[in-house]
Amino acid sequence: xxxxxxxxxxxxxxxxxxxxxxxxxxxxxxxxxxxxxxxxxxxxxxxxxxxxxxxxxxxxxxxxxxxxxxxxxx
Numbered sequence: 001x002x003x004x005x006x007x008x009x010x011x012x013x014x015x016x017x018x019x020x021x022x023x024x025x026x027x028x029x030x031x032x033x034x035x036x037x038x039x040x041x042x043x044x045x046x047x048x049x050x051x052x053x054x055x056x057x058x059x060x061x062x063x064x065x066x067x068x069x070x071x072x073x074x
Contacts, residue, residue, distance in 0.1 A: 012068060015064055015067060018064060019061060019064045022057055022060055022061050023061060026057040026058065029050055029053060029054045032050060033047065033050050033054065036050070
């Protein structure tokens with residue numbers, strides 16, 4: 001699991017690559033969380049940590065997606 005925070009780039013192809021990586025990590029976390037929820041002996045603290053990371057990824061994805069939308073006021 002990566003702890004990197006995406007950096008805004010002026011290059012759209014770099015942003016698209018970062019976005020793809022974050023979406024992949026988000027999907028993997030979602031699957032991991034789903035497995036842990038079904039396990040009766042799961043570690044609640046670990047589950048909370050993973051959910052928090054998933055929310056952070058969601059926010060980062062939204063930020064990068066919005067940076068790809070052209071500014072119409074320009």
